[in-house]
Each structure stands twice: as structure tokens, then as C-alpha cells.
Amino acid sequence: MNILILGGNGMLGPWVVDALGDRHRLRITDIGESPVTTHEWRQIDVSSLDDVVDAAEGMDAIINLSVLRPHRRSAFDVNTRGNYNMMVAAVTHGIQRVINTGPHYQMAGPSYEDWDFDLNPDMPPQPGTRLYAHTKALGQEIDRVFTTKHDIYLQTLLFYHLYDPADVGNGPGGSGLESLGKDMMTPYSIAWPDAGEAIRCAMELPLERLPSRAETYMVFTDIPHGMFNNSKARTQLGWQPRYHLEQLWNKS
Amino acid sequence: MRLLLTSATSELGRSLAELLAPHHDLVLTDLAGHADGETNIVACDLGHDESTDRLVEGADAIVHIGYGGHFASSSDLLDFHTRCTYNLLTAARSAGVGRFVNLSTLRLLDDYSENLTVTENWRPVPGVEPVILSAHLCEYVCREFGREGTVKIANLRLGFPLVDGDTAAAVNSGESAALASDDLATAIKAALIADLSANAQSADAPHPVSFRTIHVQSPIPNGRFLLKRAASILGLWEGQGAA
Incomplete structure (x- = not known):
């Protein structure tokens, strides 16, 4: 497939390129600098409708990895209007397959996460008003x-x-024992290569196997707390995590 | 009551200003590009800065035009109804503004067949036209602020078309979802002071309901949309409208 990647030079982008690069023709785009890559590269701004429509020409699928968190105008420009631009581009060029990404709390915000368990991707979204989740x-x-x-x-x-x-335990939760049981870190964690692999699984799933035209997946490794549920990613995408990150919740 | 009205130089904004001015201490505001050269309009781009905080300072309530304001590009429509609305609500929450009335549209339910008894409990079915999609997203922003409480938000979905005059004018229009300007003014006045928790499922909960959607079309015989919440929350048109 010919695949357009928006926000392809961010943190997740290189892992997605690794997962897809040998199997598909990629057009990587980002507002930032060019990555070192053998794939086609374009510098575009996803908040520009013309940029996104132009970049999507000749593509079979779009993956949206673009994200901007802290600045209020940019967050709306990228996280909200960028999606509108992507979908107009898909309509313009007859592109049937779109993969979007985001944080789990764009669906399961505080009104879920502070209260419930077995949170799953088919719930009605309740993002709350936190800027990143909301946009x-x-x-x-x-x-x-x-x-x-x-x-x-x-x-x-x-x-x-x-x-x-290779660096679990030295991530955002701190190092070694300091990271154990830090719930902000453990309920929803995944290794970068597994995230890239999940997007590959989604990309290569035949469209006729999708139950509807809008499916959402919670993608994280198998974690024993039961707060979130990743079974749909496993069963529908056929995705399996390779890295279980046990160091995050095992005492020894 | 000190009332802030957004998009005040739009056609709908001007009509609303005329309707509301006799009853409220009205502050009119619009984006700078629209407010240029206008007297009595406070120019504010609803950014996330002190200007928006100053705009809402001292307001008891805000009437926000979430549909049917200015014509604009898709980008500008989406920006106003998402980011600007978010900024306005954030400022309103910080300033302790007690009531926020979002004026949306019953066109969000236009895809349902006319023979269906469409109430506020029916899911919106917006299209992708920027003006409709923006109205839907504006409701989305309001709903999430309402979910968190603090600001009490009345989301009024207005009938269409809007016709000048009283209920009889709406009847005479021949449009089953018409809304007369007099009825709109009556509904907004009621929404500014209504108990939003009236007849809510969680009305007895310790935290009062802070977001309610209410259908507002003129109570014409066999009107297209049911007006149950207009009756139960706003105290209007009991037993009138759709059978």
C-alpha cells in the first residue's frame, strides 16, 4: 500500500516506519525536520488543509501520528483541525483506510479512570476538559x-x-524500585516496538473484517490491574505484545 | 442580570441583542475582525489570554452562539466553535460565571425522519458540512465542561428556520421545525434562570446537574421536535407542540 504518515518524525513515528517500511511504500510527513530515511519525505503542517490534501494524493491509507500538547492554539490546530483536514483529504482522494492515534484518556478521561475498571474502547468518550485529551x-x-x-x-x-x-524502570516513573507501583505509569503502558507493530496489524487488517467503519482499540501490554481492557486489540487486530514490562509492577 | 452575548455583530447576534436588551444589562462582544468600526461592541478574539478573562469578568451569564453566527471558512468555523468556545468556558469557569447558554441547532437531528418522536435523548446525527459539524463539536466542548460541573450549561437546540414575530408567525411559515423570534427570546430568558436539574435522572444527587440539552422550537401543532424538556426545565409550552 501507499501510506501517508502525518506526524511521522515524532516519538512514535520511527517505530511505525520500522514496522511498515519493508512492506509498504511510505510518504513520511512532519512539521519538523526531515528524519534520516530512505522513504519519501515531505515537510507539511497538518493544520493546513491544502498541505494535507496535497500530501494525500496517490495514497491508499493515512496514519495520523501528529500531536501537540501544551500550547492551546497549536493543540486545537493540530489535534482537532488536523483531523478534519485528514478526513477531507481522504474524501478528496477516495482513501478508505485511516488510522488515528491518541492517548487513552481522549476516551477514558477522569470521569472513568478515577472511578471504574475494565475500561474498554467501546465506551462513549468522556475526555473531560484537559487540553490534550479534549483536543x-x-x-x-x-x-x-x-x-x-x-x-x-x-x-x-x-x-x-x-x-x-531495554530501559524499563528508567523511564518516566523513575529508576528501579522508585518506579514500582506508580499508577500513572503502570495502568497503560507499552513498549515502542509493540506500538509500531499494533499499527502494522491495523493497517494490514482487511477492511471487510472490521465490524464497523469506526473501531477503537486500547493498546497496551498485558498488565494485571484490570483497569483497562486490551482484548479487542488482541482479538480484532491479531496483535500480541512482545514486551510485557513486568518490571513496572513486579516487586522482584 | 449582566449578560455577555458572543458573535454579536452577526445577523443572529443583532437579532438577539435587540430581543434581550430590554431585560438585561447586555455586553456585546465579537471577534476583532467583526467588531472593527462597531460601537458598543467589545472586540475579543477569545484567545487563552487575559483579554478573555477580562471579557467575562463581572458577567452573570453568557449567551454563546454555537450555530448560525458568522459565515466563515471551514477552518475558522471549527476554530471558533472548538478552541474559542473552550477558551470562553475556561475563563467563565475561572471567573465563576454561573450560567452559560449555548445556542445550537435542531439541524443536528435533521437526518431523523419527520414521523419519529425525536427528543433530547436521541443521538445527534451531524453531517460533515463545516457549519453543522462545528455546531456538533461546540456542543461536545460544552458537554465536557458541564460534566466537570462548576459552570451550569443550558444547551438550547434551536428550531429552523428562525422567523420574526410570535408563535403564529412560526405556524404561518409552514415549516414544522420553525422557531419564532419571540419564542426564542422567551426560551433564552427562561434558560438563564432555570433549574437545570429539573426532572433529571440524577436530580437527587448531591452534585447538581450542570449540562442539559433542551429543544427549542415554536410550539406549533404537530411540530417536528418534542418539547418535553422545554416544559419540564424551562416551564414553557406544557402540552403544546408535537402530539
Whole structure:
């Protein structure tokens, strides 16, 4: 497939390129500098409708990895309007497959996470008003509405804490024992290569096997706390985590 | 009551200003590009800065045009109804503004067949046209602020078309979802002071309900949309409208 990657030179982008690069023709785009790559590269701004529509020409699928967190205008420009631009580009070029990504709390915000267990990707979104979650949730809603009116298949993959498997325990939770049981880190964690592999699984899943035109997946490694549920990513995408990150919740 | 009205130089904004001015201490505001050269309009781009904080300071309530304001590009429509609304609500929450009335549209339910008894409990079915999608997203922003409490938000979905005059004018329009301007003014006045928890499932919970959607079309015989919440929350048109 010819695949357009938006935000392809961020933190997740290189892992997605690793997972897909030998199997598909990639057009990597980002607002930032060019990565060192053998794939086609374009510098674009996802908040520009013209940029995104132009970049999507000749593509079979779009993966949206673009994200901007702290600045309020940029967050809306990228996380919300960037999705609108992506979907207009998909309609313009007849692209049927769109993969969107974001943090788990664009769906399961504090009103879920502070209260419940077995949180799953088929719940109605409750992102709350935290800027990052809120703007990403608006983007996801734009995507969903487009699938109700156009023949576009949307797969949204939700991540949160991502780790280099060689460096678990030295990540955002601190080092060694300091990271144990830090719930902000453990409920929703995955290794970077497994995240890239999940996107490959989504990309290569035949569209006719999707139950609807808008499917969402919670993608994290198998963690014993039971707060979130990753079974849909396993059963529908056929994805299996290679890295289990046991160091995050095992005492020894 | 000191009332802030957004998009005040739009056609709908001007009509609302005229309708609300006799009853409220009205502060009119619009984006700088629209407010240029206008007297009595406070120019504010609803950014995340002190200007938005100053705008809402001292307001008892805000009436926000979430649909049917200015014509604009898709980017500008989406930006106003998401980011600007978010900034306005953030400022309102910080300033302790007690009531926020979002004016949305019943066009979000237009895809449902006319023979269906569509109430506020039916899921919106927006299209992707920027003006409709923006209204839907504006509701989304309001709903999440409402979910967190603090600001009490009345989300009024207005009938269409908007016709000048009283209920009889709406009846005479021949449009089953029409809304007369007099009825709109009546609904907004009621929404500014209504107990939003009236007849809510969680009305007895310790935290009062802080977001309610209410359908507002004129109570014409066999009207298209049911007006149950207009009756139960706003105290309007009991037993009138759709059978």
C-alpha cells in the first residue's frame, strides 16, 4: 500500500516506519525536520488543509501520528483541525483506510479512570476538559462523523506510556524500585516496538473484517490491574505484545 | 442580570441583542475582525489570554452562539466553535460565571425522519458540512465542561428556520421545525434562570446537574421536535407542540 504518515518524525513515528517500511511504500510527513530515511519525505503542517490534501494524493491509507500538547492554539490546530483536514483529504482522494492515534484518556478521561475498571474502547468518550485529551477527542469525533457519511474506515489506536524495552524502570516513573507501583505509569503502558507493530496489524487488517467503519482499540501490554481492557486489540487486530514490562509492577 | 452575548455583530447576534436588551444589562462582544468600526461592541478574539478573562469578568451569564453566527471558512468555523468556545468556558469557569447558554441547532437531528418522536435523548446525527459539524463539536466542548460541573450549561437546540414575530408567525411559515423570534427570546430568558436539574435522572444527587440539552422550537401543532424538556426545565409550552 501507499501510506501517508502525518506526524511521522515524532516519538512514535520511527517505530511505525520500522514496522511498515519493508512492506509498504511510505510518504513520511512532519512539521519538523526531515528524519534520516530512505522513504519519501515531505515537510507539511497538518493544520493546513491544502498541505494535507496535497500530501494525500496517490495514497491508499493515512496514519495520523501528529500531536501537540501544551500550547492551546497549536493543540486545537493540530489535534482537532488536523483531523478534519485528514478526513477531507481522504474524501478528496477516495482513501478508505485511516488510522488515528491518541492517548487513552481522549476516551477514558477522569470521569472513568478515577472511578471504574475494565475500561474498554467501546465506551462513549468522556475526555473531560484537559487540553490534550479534549483536543484529541474532538479530532476523533470529527473522524467518526466523517465515517457516518463517507465510505471511510477509521481505526483509532489509543496509547499512553511508551517505553524502550531495554530501559524499563528508567523511564518516566523513575529508576528501579522508585518506579514500582506508580499508577500513572503502570495502568497503560507499552513498549515502542509493540506500538509500531499494533499499527502494522491495523493497517494490514482487511477492511471487510472490521465490524464497523469506526473501531477503537486500547493498546497496551498485558498488565494485571484490570483497569483497562486490551482484548479487542488482541482479538480484532491479531496483535500480541512482545514486551510485557513486568518490571513496572513486579516487586522482584 | 449582566449578560455577555458572543458573535454579536452577526445577523443572529443583532437579532438577539435587540430581543434581550430590554431585560438585561447586555455586553456585546465579537471577534476583532467583526467588531472593527462597531460601537458598543467589545472586540475579543477569545484567545487563552487575559483579554478573555477580562471579557467575562463581572458577567452573570453568557449567551454563546454555537450555530448560525458568522459565515466563515471551514477552518475558522471549527476554530471558533472548538478552541474559542473552550477558551470562553475556561475563563467563565475561572471567573465563576454561573450560567452559560449555548445556542445550537435542531439541524443536528435533521437526518431523523419527520414521523419519529425525536427528543433530547436521541443521538445527534451531524453531517460533515463545516457549519453543522462545528455546531456538533461546540456542543461536545460544552458537554465536557458541564460534566466537570462548576459552570451550569443550558444547551438550547434551536428550531429552523428562525422567523420574526410570535408563535403564529412560526405556524404561518409552514415549516414544522420553525422557531419564532419571540419564542426564542422567551426560551433564552427562561434558560438563564432555570433549574437545570429539573426532572433529571440524577436530580437527587448531591452534585447538581450542570449540562442539559433542551429543544427549542415554536410550539406549533404537530411540530417536528418534542418539547418535553422545554416544559419540564424551562416551564414553557406544557402540552403544546408535537402530539
